[in-house]
Amino acid sequence: MTLAGVPLSGGKMTALVTDIVSATGQLEAAILDATTADPDVLVCSKSMREKAKFLPQVLVEHYPELFWIESELRGVFEACSDAIDRKSVNPLVAKAAISIAEEYRQVIDEVRRNN
Secondary structure (H helix, E strand, C coil): CEECCEECCCHHHHHHHHHHHHHHHHHHHHHHHHCCCCHHHHCCCCCHHHHHHHHHHHHHHHCHHHHHHHHHHHHHHHHHHHHHHHCCCCHHHHHHHHHHHHHHHHHHHHHHHHC
16 A cells, blocks of 8 residues: 555655655754743644644744744644654655754744844
């Protein structure tokens, strides 16, 4: 059985889940670095689904000019949560989420440096 041409069991699917989790972790770190949120208190105990709601909101509270990426950030964290829960992910969704996570991590880093 395949999902968009990629076997559901096997190395490629596992690699995609690992890649999306890694990209989302880097995005989370960028948000925490850019805000005054205490990662030990606010994030470590939260599930990825809770982070999808919380982290973009915290970022926009600190940088209102980034309001335009809030919903897409939520989508990245939700895609990661789905990948973790299912231990699989649609390859197109994974690639899009990874790309968005990387792009917005760079945006966040740039805004942080300029403030």
